[in-house]
Amino acid sequence: MTSFRLIVTGGGTGGHTYPALTAVRTLQARLAAAGRTLEVLWVGTPDGLEARVTTAERIPFTTVATGKIRRSSNPLKLLSPANLRDMARVPLGVVQARSVVSGFRPDVVLATGGYVAVPVGLAAKMCRRPLVVHEQTVRLGLANRGLARAATAFAVSSESTLQYLPGGARERAVVTGNPVRPEVLAGHPDKAVQTLGLWAFDRARPTVYVTGGAQGSAQINGLVAELLPWLLPQANVVHQCGPAHEAELRRRAAELPPELAGRYLVTGFVGAELPDVLALADVVVSRSGAGTVAELTALGKASVLVPLASSAGNEQAHNAQHLQSAGAAAALLGEVTAGHLAEAVAPLLADPARRADMAYRARTLGRPDAAERLVDLLLTAAQPSSR
Numbered sequence: 001m002t003s004f005r006l007i008v009t010g011g012g013t014g015g016h017t018y019p020a021l022t023a024v025r026t027l028q029a030r031l032a033a034a035g036r037t038l039e040v041l042w043v044g045t046p047d048g049l050e051a052r053v054t055t056a057e058r059i060p061f062t063t064v065a066t067g068k069i070r071r072s073s074n075p076l077k078l079l080s081p082a083n084l085r086d087m088a089r090v091p092l093g094v095v096q097a098r099s100v101v102s103g104f105r106p107d108v109v110l111a112t113g114g115y116v117a118v119p120v121g122l123a124a125k126m127c128r129r130p131l132v133v134h135e136q137t138v139r140l141g142l143a144n145r146g147l148a149r150a151a152t153a154f155a156v157s158s159e160s161t162l163q164y165l166p167g168g169a170r171e172r173a174v175v176t177g178n179p180v181r182p183e184v185l186a187g188h189p190d191k192a193v194q195t196l197g198l199w200a201f202d203r204a205r206p207t208v209y210v211t212g213g214a215q216g217s218a219q220i221n222g223l224v225a226e227l228l229p230w231l232l233p234q235a236n237v238v239h240q241c242g243p244a245h246e247a248e249l250r251r252r253a254a255e256l257p258p259e260l261a262g263r264y265l266v267t268g269f270v271g272a273e274l275p276d277v278l279a280l281a282d283v284v285v286s287r288s289g290a291g292t293v294a295e296l297t298a299l300g301k302a303s304v305l306v307p308l309a310s311s312a313g314n315e316q317a318h319n320a321q322h323l324q325s326a327g328a329a330a331a332l333l334g335e336v337t338a339g340h341l342a343e344a345v346a347p348l349l350a351d352p353a354r355r356a357d358m359a360y361r362a363r364t365l366g367r368p369d370a371a372e373r374l375v376d377l378l379l380t381a382a383q384p385s386s387r
Contacts, residue, residue, distance in 0.1 A: 004031055005106045008023075012044075012045065019136055020042075043120045044116050045116050066119060090118065093119030094123055108381050109129055121143075136290035136294070138160050157176070158177075179294070180295050185298060201263055205236055205263070210285045211239075213242075213287055215242045216268070237263065250266055283304065286305060296323075297323070303362070305320040305324075
C-alpha cells in the first residue's frame with residue numbers, strides 16, 4: 001500500500017485551521033478508496049488553535065519560529081520594536097522549516113495562512129516541493145500574499161480574489177471555494193427541535209439563529225437583547241451567545257412574557273447540534289469570518305452580517321460586502337445600532353419571497369464541494385508533470 005506524504009502549515013485561528021483539517025480528512029478518504037494511505041505532518045505554532053486541533057485529531061505536529069507583523073497605516077509604526085523583533089525570527093523559522101521539509105519529503109505542502117505558513121512555504125520552494133496555497137477570504141492575507149509567487153498552485157475561495165493576486169500567481173490560481181465540514185451540510189430541522197427541546201417554537205413563524213462565534217459577541221448579544229420584545233412576536237430565536245454571556249442573557253430572557261419566552265432559546269455554546277440548528281434557521285445573524293461565509297453560502301442561508309471591526313485587514317467587512325453586493329446577505333458596517341439590525345432583519349421576516357431570493361443568491365456563491373476541489377488540486381500539484 002503506497003502512502004502520500006502531506007505537510008500542512010497554517011493556523012492561529014479557526015479560519016486557517018479548520019479548512020486545512022477538512023482537506024486532510026477528505027484527502028485521507030480519497031486515498032483510502034484507492035488503496036493508499038496518508039501521512040501528514042502539521043507545522044504550526046505551539047500556542048495556536050492548530051496545536052490543540054492536531055492533538056485531538058492525532059495528527060503529528062511540530063513547530064518552527066515565526067513572527068507576527070502588526071499592521072498600521074503609519075509606515076513608521078510598522079518598524080516598531082515588536083515588529084522588528086518578530087521579523088528577525090523569520091529567517092530562523094525558514095532554517096527550521098527547511099530542515100522539516102527536507103526530512104519529511106512531502107509530495108505536496110498545503111499552506112492555509114497565518115504567519116507560520118511563511119517560513120514553511122518558503123522552505124517548500126527551497127526544497128523544490130510543490131506548494132499549494134489556499135486563501136479563505138476575499139482579500140489576500142499578508143502571509144498568503146507573501147507566498148503567492150512561490151506557490152505551485154494558488155487556491156481561492158471566490159472569483160473576486162483573483163484580481164488581488166500578482167500576475168504570475170493569477171495564472172496558477174484555481175477557484176476551489178473554502179472547505180466546509182461535510183456534517184454541516186447534513187442537518188435536519190426536526191432534529192434540532194428534539195435535541196434542544198424547542199417544543200414551544202411556532203414553526204409557522206421563521207426561525208432566526210444568532211451567533212457571534214464560539215466565544216460569542218458582546219456587540220451582537222447586546223443588539224439582539226435590546227430587540228427581543230420586538231423580534232419574538234414575529235420569529236423564533238436560537239441565540240448562541242458564548243459561555244461568558246449566558247447568565248446575563250438568561251436573566252434578560254426571564255423578564256420576557258411567557259408567550260414570548262417560549263420562542264427564545266439562549267445557549268452559551270452550540271456543538272454537535274449546529275448542523276441541525278442551521279437547517280432549522282430561516283435567517284442567520286452573525287459575524288462574517290471566512291468559515292461562516294463558506295457555511296452560509298454552501299447551505300444557502302439568508303443572513304444579516306455584522307463584521308468584526310478588528311479582524312485582520314478588515315477582512316470580515318470585505319467578506320460581508322462581497323455577499324451584499326451579490327444580494328446574498330445584508331451587511332451592517334461601521335457603528336451598528338439595534339435599529340439598524342431591525343431594519344435589516346424586518347423585511348426578511350415579513351417577506352418569505354425576499355428571504356428565499358437572498359438564500360438562492362447565497363447558494364449561487366456557495367461551493368459545498370470545495371474540499372474535493374482542493375484535494376484535486378493537491379493531487380495534481382504533487383504529480384511530477386505539473387511542476
